Structure formats: structure tokens, C-alpha cells
Amino acid sequence: MRFTVAIDGPAASGKGTIARALAARFGFAHLDTGLLYRATGLRAAEAGIDPAAAAASLREADLARPDLRGAEAAEAASRVAALPEVRDALLVFQRNFAAREGGAVLDGRDIGTVICPDAEVKIFVVASPEERARRRHAEFVAAGDPRTLAEVAEDLRIRDERDAGRAAAPLKPGAGARLLDTTEMSIDAAVAQAARWINEQLPEA
């Protein structure tokens, strides 16, 4: 069976958490596509190579770096993600992942619009900017990053503006996407709602 769940939304809205939980619940494979852009951004900056070349030559080890979830990687990702050549270089890998037998969940910014416009289920996850900053800040505190809440909020604001304002695959809901506002939702409630939408579309066993 091929079945694709596309999850998009702004930074720290809860995409990855929901995608991971859905993949575990339904036995689908999960791809956090943000990691591809994070790894590309870091690699291009460090090796001083063209970002498109960095994207085209990503290796497993690049995606296993411990610093991928940090603020520097996020900023580098959002810069290279505005380049159409970088997006093109990552497209086929993502499409192949989505088409795998057994089902797949992908989370990112353009999954429901560009990568998988025909996904069986599209979910656009949002939360208020304050709540998203609070969540990301809590993660940084847990990881020992001294960034303040105000700094985190400002980083997210700049990145969201860049991601939604760029010409190449801007952040926006795909046609037919369901809106999931997690601002006042528990993780369990958010996952349960998403799971109901998937169950509605799953073929009868």
C-alpha cells in the first residue's frame, strides 16, 4: 500500500512531534525534511561549497550530526532553502521516500504543495508565535543552549517570514489541507485529531 501523509507548518508548531507519533501508530516511515535543509546549510557553510552541490552530495553522516537541531543549523537551513537549485537537488529523494510501500509521513514546509501535492492526507500545523517560541525555548533550555526566550522568538519570526515570503516553495497550506491549531492542545490531542483524519482516508483493510 502507498499512502502519504504531508505535514507542513511554521517553526516549532509541532509538525515533527505529530509526524513521529503518527508514523509509530500507523507503522509508516517518517522523514523530517527539515533535517535535509539543516544538513545542507551546515555543510555548505563549513565546506565553503555551493549549497546546491552540498545538497546533491548529502550523506547519511551529515543527517546524523548532533548539532542539526540547533539554532545555527536552523538559520543556515532557512537561507539555503530559499534557493531553487537546493530544493531541486532534494526533491527526488523526498518523492521517492513518500512513494515507498507501507506508507510514509513527511513533515516540512512544502510537502503538501510541491513534494506530494497528491498526498492522501495533508495537515497544516499552526500555533501562536508566543507558544511556538515558548516550546522551542524549552527545548533549547533542555539541551543546555543559553538563548533567551526573546532571542528564540526573534529567530523564529525572521525564519518564518523568510520561509513564507520566498518565491521558491513558500510555506503555505496545500490544496485541501486540514488546519491543526495546536496552541492550546496537548500533544496527545493533536496526534489523536491527525489520526482521525488518516483513518478517514485509509483504505478498508
Ligand SMILES: Nc1ncnc2c1ncn2[C@@H]1O[C@H](COP(=O)(O)OP(=O)(O)O)[C@@H](O)[C@H]1O
Ligand atoms: N500540542 C502539541 N503538539 C505538538 N508538539 C507540541 C505540542 N505541545 C507542545 N509541543 C512541543 O513543542 C516542541 C516543538 O515541536 P516540534 O515537533 O519539534 O515542532 P516542529 O517540528 O514544527 O518544529 C516539542 O518539544 C513538542 O514536544
Ligand SMILES: Nc1ccn([C@@H]2O[C@H](COP(=O)(O)OP(=O)(O)O)[C@@H](O)[C@H]2O)c(=O)n1
Ligand atoms: N520541506 C522543508 C523543510 C524545511 N525547510 C527549511 O528548513 C528550515 C528548518 O526546517 P525545520 O523543519 O527543521 O525547522 P523547525 O520547524 O523544526 O524549526 C526551515 O526554516 C525552512 O527554511 C524547507 O524550506 N522546506
